[in-house]
Amino acid sequence: MMLFQGLWHALKVVSAAMFWLMAVALxxxxxxxxxxxxxxxWTDIAVAIGxxxxxxxxxxxxxxxxxxxxxxxxxxxxxxxxxxxxxxxKVS
Numbered sequence: 001m002m003l004f005q006g007l008w009h010a011l012k013v014v015s016a017a018m019f020w021l022m023a024v025a026l027x028x029x030x031x032x033x034x035x036x037x038x039x040x041x042w043t044d045i046a047v048a049i050g051x052x053x054x055x056x057x058x059x060x061x062x063x064x065x066x067x068x069x070x071x072x073x074x075x076x077x078x079x080x081x082x083x084x085x086x087x088x089x090k091v092s
């Protein structure tokens with residue numbers, strides 16, 4: 001049982017660090033894409049602000065703090081995969 005508790009703790013710690021790193025990266029990418037024709041710059045900034053606000057306002061009522069980082073980081077990864085598919089990114 002302690003193995004799973006340790007793995008869960010490690011996942012929470014890594015997700016917390018990656019959540020904030022990805023939030024800063026999304027805002028930075030959003031600012032970099034402001035001059036392009038696509039609306040991905042605004043979308044990146046909106047997703048970053050929305051996830052930080054949702055984690056700060058909604059999650060304390062429903063999930064514990066560490067789990068909210070895991071959920072938020074997973075949502076950021078899902079957003080990036082959807083954005084890659086919609087923009088036509090192909091792995092070669």
